[in-house]
Amino acid sequence: MRATVFLLPLALLPIFANEFWLVHIFSRALILGIIALSLTFLATYLGVVSFAQATMAGIAGYVLAYFGPNTVDVGHELPFAAAIPIALLMSVLSGAVVGLIARRSQGIYAIMITLAIAVAFFYFTRQNYSFFNGWTGFSGLRSPQIGDTALRTPVVFYLLCLGVAALLLAMVSGFVRSPMGLTIQAVRDARRRVQAIGIPLTTPIVSAYAFAGFIAGSGGILNVWYQERISSFSVGLGPIVDILTISVIGGLRHPSGAFIGAVAFVLLDTFAIDFVDRERFNTLIGVTLLIIVLLAPRGLRGLWDDTVARFGNARDGGENTGKSQQST
Amino acid sequence: MPVNTINGEPYALDVQGVGRRFGEFWAIEDVTLKVRPGERRAILGPNGAGKTTLFNVITGDFPASSGTIRMFGLDVTTAPVEKRIAHGLRRTYQHALLFDGLTVAETLFLAVCGVAGGWRKILPLRRDDENRDRAIELAHRAGLGDQIDHQVELLSHGQRRQLEIGLALAEDPTLLLLDEPAAGLSPAERPKLAELLRTLPDSVAVVLIEHDMDIALQTSQSVTVLHNGRMLAEGTPQDVMKDADVHRVYVGGSHGH
Ligand SMILES: Nc1ncnc2c1ncn2[C@@H]1O[C@H](COP(=O)(O)OP(=O)(O)OP(=O)(O)O)[C@@H](O)[C@H]1O
Numbered sequence: 001m002r003a004t005v006f007l008l009p010l011a012l013l014p015i016f017a018n019e020f021w022l023v024h025i026f027s028r029a030l031i032l033g034i035i036a037l038s039l040t041f042l043a044t045y046l047g048v049v050s051f052a053q054a055t056m057a058g059i060a061g062y063v064l065a066y067f068g069p070n071t072v073d074v075g076h077e078l079p080f081a082a083a084i085p086i087a088l089l090m091s092v093l094s095g096a097v098v099g100l101i102a103r104r105s106q107g108i109y110a111i112m113i114t115l116a117i118a119v120a121f122f123y124f125t126r127q128n129y130s131f132f133n134g135w136t137g138f139s140g141l142r143s144p145q146i147g148d149t150a151l152r153t154p155v156v157f158y159l160l161c162l163g164v165a166a167l168l169l170a171m172v173s174g175f176v177r178s179p180m181g182l183t184i185q186a187v188r189d190a191r192r193r194v195q196a197i198g199i200p201l202t203t204p205i206v207s208a209y210a211f212a213g214f215i216a217g218s219g220g221i222l223n224v225w226y227q228e229r230i231s232s233f234s235v236g237l238g239p240i241v242d243i244l245t246i247s248v249i250g251g252l253r254h255p256s257g258a259f260i261g262a263v264a265f266v267l268l269d270t271f272a273i274d275f276v277d278r279e280r281f282n283t284l285i286g287v288t289l290l291i292i293v294l295l296a297p298r299g300l301r302g303l304w305d306d307t308v309a310r311f312g313n314a315r316d317g318g319e320n321t322g323k324s325q326q327s328t
Numbered sequence: 329m330p331v332n333t334i335n336g337e338p339y340a341l342d343v344q345g346v347g348r349r350f351g352e353f354w355a356i357e358d359v360t361l362k363v364r365p366g367e368r369r370a371i372l373g374p375n376g377a378g379k380t381t382l383f384n385v386i387t388g389d390f391p392a393s394s395g396t397i398r399m400f401g402l403d404v405t406t407a408p409v410e411k412r413i414a415h416g417l418r419r420t421y422q423h424a425l426l427f428d429g430l431t432v433a434e435t436l437f438l439a440v441c442g443v444a445g446g447w448r449k450i451l452p453l454r455r456d457d458e459n460r461d462r463a464i465e466l467a468h469r470a471g472l473g474d475q476i477d478h479q480v481e482l483l484s485h486g487q488r489r490q491l492e493i494g495l496a497l498a499e500d501p502t503l504l505l506l507d508e509p510a511a512g513l514s515p516a517e518r519p520k521l522a523e524l525l526r527t528l529p530d531s532v533a534v535v536l537i538e539h540d541m542d543i544a545l546q547t548s549q550s551v552t553v554l555h556n557g558r559m560l561a562e563g564t565p566q567d568v569m570k571d572a573d574v575h576r577v578y579v580g581g582s583h584g585h
């Protein structure tokens with residue numbers, strides 16, 4: 001119900017927004033938001049920060065490039081009806097593999113392991129020509145046609161990104177209320193206790209990473225249609241840091257934070273060039289991140305919640321939240 | 329050949345010469361403990377005696393460094409924790425170890441699913457799920473009937489301890505390890521806990537760590553005393569109370585509670 005309040009104006013956006021805003025601001029923000037959602041999901045519900053989410057997105061993108069129409073001499077063209085499921089399947093599998101490798105790691109160790117996997121994959125794509133076409137990668141990638149309309153047509157593409165993002169958010173909110181989703185949150189809160197009620201840790205952890213792989217892969221497919229190319233740079237340190245930045249700016253406590261962070265990031269990335277030059281952009285992002293982390297440790301989404309709570313409380317006469325006052 | 333059965337029936341818990349080392353330090357060493365099905369056993373000992381470590385080794389939280397552990401005849405010395413739970417073992421933690429982000433009902437639901445199965449489902453939980461009903465029943469049993477939808481993070485200290493007990497009672501345990509369940513409870517809450525323990529089915533073997541010697545001796549048929557990681561005494565409460573070594577440890581000063 002609350003979702004429709006947000007979704008309706010967003011769906012009507014094509015009436016007001018021009019092509020530039022629709023594609024290069026909003027569609028791009030939705031795509032980056034989807035990939036960041038996979039990180040935010042892991043951080044919020046499994047309590048683990050993964051640096052391998054751009055990699056999982058990239059794997060889906062590469063698979064689609066390999067099996068889809070491209071202008072490079074690598075790959076086998078398949079119909080999209082086959083290529084898209086294969087791409088998603090591979091990103092789910094890559095998520096499961098990362099989860100299996102990182103299953104015993106938390107905190108800084110999970111970060112290090114997922115980063116190592118991501119960097120290893122980056123160098124692998126640069127050196128492998130038979131699947132990844134080396135550092136040049138794939139270009140001339142096209143999106144599917146529905147009748148006479150390509151999905152990449154601005155209005156259609158924007159609505160597609162919006163629909164996928166809404167669907168994934170709905171899937172996340174359903175999944176976290178499922179028994180497996182609750183188990184994943186239990187793993188976040190007390191791993192030893194999970195085992196002590198008879199549940200092994202590997203299955204929920206690997207499931208969470210695999211689901212994150214599915215989310216990232218969905219974003220990776222849209223990203224390939226948006227960029228119309230993919231190369232080793234798509235899975236390099238740049239995108240890895242961008243996704244992390246977006247998640248942190250948005251806040252790691254609620255899935256919708258990923259999209260709030262993505263809009264902020266894309267706006268900065270697009271318009272900052274008007275008042276600082278290219279080289280200073282990273283400094284600007286860094287400073288923005290610093291300010292947000294210092295002023296709103298729970299990200300923009302947390303800031304939003306606090307503001308709503310403050311106004312809400314003011315209306316109810318500042319009643320307290322009913323939190324236990326035990327002080328023994 | 330050690331005696332592994334009593335009247336032809338295997339012991340609920342049969343711990344043989346078990347030790348656990350942290351680095352160079354043996355937290356427990358050469359502990360042997362046999363608990364019959366349905367027996368009520370108290371473990372006594374001063375701070376740092378190794379009582380909690382013994383529990384951790386029995387559950388598999390920390391694997392044993394030496395010795396063997398059997399539950400109902402099954403050798404579980406190297407079995408993963410979940411397998412021991414499936415075999416009827418449950419425990420509470422001395423310092424409540426709970427899922428702060430979940431509600432009481434969700435927490436107990438997972439405890440039911442952990443034994444009965446069903447935690448692997450990826451579709452949203454149905455209102456009429458059978459395991460959910462059992463979780464709510466369990467909440468009432470643990471005295472948390474009014475807190476079913478409360479976030480665990482917001483429970484009081486006493487309620488957290490009750491939830492620990494609720495987790496341990498899920499799906500008919502046959503061997504229950506309770507690590508100082510009364511610690512930090514108010515005088516009003518203690519009788520409720522004692523009542524709960526009294527109403528456990530006779531088939532459940534209970535091993536209870538309790539600092540308070542009076543409570544321990546009242547509620548148990550047999551007592552094991554640990555000191556510096558080793559067994560100091562074992563027997564009926566009457567025998568143990570008369571034991572000279574026990575008197576030295578408890579009355580002689582190192583008792584810090
Ligand atoms: N994980 C661990 N790593 C290192 N040493 C440990 C660990 N757990 C326990 N110990 C040590 O083992 C000894 C026994 O600790 P244990 O917690 O088993 O005692 P206890 O009898 O339960 O004490 P208390 O009555 O205070 O709960 C202590 O010296 C403790 O410091």
Ligand SMILES: [Mg+2]
Nearest residue numbers: 379380381422
């Ligand atoms: Mg202890």
